[in-house]
Amino acid sequence: MPGHIKLTKTGQQDPDPSEYLVPTVETKRADGHKPYDAKASVWIPCPKTGGYREGLLVSGDIEDPASKCVVGVAHEKFTHKASEIGKVNPPKFEKCEDMVNLTFLNDASVFWNLKTRYQAKMIHTYSGLFVVVVNPYKRFPIYTHRVSKIYLGKRRNEVPPHLWAIAETAYRGMLTNSKNQAMLITGESGAGKTENTKKVITYLAIVASSTK
Numbered sequence: 568m569p570g571h572i573k574l575t576k577t578g579q580q581d582p583d584p585s586e587y588l589v590p591t592v593e594t595k596r597a598d599g600h601k602p603y604d605a606k607a608s609v610w611i612p613c614p615k616t617g618g619y620r621e622g623l624l625v626s627g628d629i630e631d632p633a634s635k636c637v638v639g640v641a642h643e644k645f646t647h648k649a650s651e652i653g654k655v656n657p658p659k660f661e662k663c664e665d666m667v668n669l670t671f672l673n674d675a676s677v678f679w680n681l682k683t684r685y686q687a688k689m690i691h692t693y694s695g696l697f698v699v700v701v702n703p704y705k706r707f708p709i710y711t712h713r714v715s716k717i718y719l720g721k722r723r724n725e726v727p728p729h730l731w732a733i734a735e736t737a738y739r740g741m742l743t744n745s746k747n748q749a750m751l752i753t754g755e756s757g758a759g760k761t762e763n764t765k766k767v768i769t770y771l772a773i774v775a776s777s778t779k
Contacts, residue, residue, distance in 0.1 A: 581711040581714070582711070586688060587689060594687060598658055598661035599658050609623070610622075611645060611647050611652055622639055631649055632649050632650040634649040635649075636648070653675045656669050662684050685703075693723075714731065717729075723736055730763055738771060
């Protein structure tokens, strides 16, 4: 089960999940020193990967969609329409927990944020009312009883992004309002919809038994 971890010994304490939920101090410090030019740092399409790459605006007006802009990447220069270029967010938004808080909300910035969080082993990221979960294809200690205690009885903005924060919100809504709740779990084939559904059921079973 991707994202889950099985304990090897009965009664063994659940592993510390901190590094999988929030950036370390070292990571924050490194992100803060990332090279950045508020006026020139931009994203441009990368035809080789189908993604984006970061460069510096040499000439052109990116505020004018019809303008031709020259962007330097390393020792190369590329010409793009301003409509194909996106601004890079300041370093303080690196590995942002909720992407609606990004100053510049464009495709490149969204992909970059998800990618850097994923590389740092943080597979959950909020996007407004939704949580984006990227399949790690390996076991992380983030669906254990220890983790459930972090989210039990907490509001979503009080804890790091997690599927269980959404499940907790639905569960509390059911208890408070005495109304049925619904969760939409969507994604491409193989993205992990079934596994995430199992995780939600697991959390509900944990919290329901803990309130008895």
